[in-house]
Amino acid sequence: MIERFLPLLLLLGSNIFMTFAWYGHLKYKGSPLLLAIVASWGIAFFEYSLMVPANRLGSNVYSVVQLKTIQEILTLVVFAGFSTWYLGQPLKWNHYAAFGLIVGAAFLMFYEPASPVTA
Template sequence: MQIPVIVQTGGLLVLSNVFMTYAWYGHLKNLHNRAWWIAALVSWGIALFEYLLQVPANRIGNTQYSVAQLKIMQEVIALTVFVPFAMLYMDQPFKLDYVWAGLCLMGAVYFIFRA
């Protein structure tokens, strides 16, 4: 049984976004008392795993989707990963702006994937 391209691409992009979100923002909580260059080196190490997942996701996805469609897919996934991360891990309050941003991205999905 072949796993559909959308599932392969989406799954890899979700995992890559988990790593990238943590690489970009996790140091604000965990390494806030360290020099910026230490946080940068740690973040680069974490981001390596993001690239090991993101590159194959885009290569697989590009067999059926345009680059623009892949980018919009990635942005939707990024917000889907970021909001729970911000709230649960970084202790940020929920903002109605997250809903508005999500609705704007749904509009982007509509326009980029319409026939």
């Protein structure tokens, strides 16, 4: 059971670091660009420190395509919260609708149709 959930927790943590590395500096647009780059690069180290083991462990349970899909869904969830909470840019109905379509696509990624019964 832990082998199924540990990669998900690691991916979640990785996405939190990734979101701060990629978008956190937007709250401080007055700071020098070089500082933003160096700070983002430092934060990204922690992202990779979680992402690499998440993918390594997760590949024992999930396909690579499934891992990438999980990562993208977590990215959207983390980013939606980050955008609203940290950057003060709330999401609109069309953003939620677009996210819903992406979640539907993710469902299809994991859907395994039953094999037809042959007589």
